[in-house]
Amino acid sequence: MDISHEQLAQLLVGIAKAHSAIAMLQPAAQIGLVSVPALQESSGVNARRDPTLTDLPQRLLMHILTGNEHNALTTAMRELPRLLPDR
DSSP states (O other), X not given: OOOOHHHHHHHHHHHHHHHHHHHHHHHHHHTTOOOHHHHHHHHTTTSOSSOOXXXXXXXXXXXXXXXXXXXXXXXXXXXXXXXXXXX
């Protein structure tokens, strides 16, 4: 599979957004006020009907945070061919 510079950039932006969402909500999490829906809203993961490559790291993070690591792997395996089709 080849990945273009633009696709790699989208993936990196998604990773950065996932980290940013966690960092922004960390103070509230320390006192038990953050829920997964709040993290989803903060990261903007539900903002698009058709998830993009930028959304993928955030969606995987949501699966992992809710204890669904298997779903994270399944989602990644399903979405990567759609988001990074063979040329």
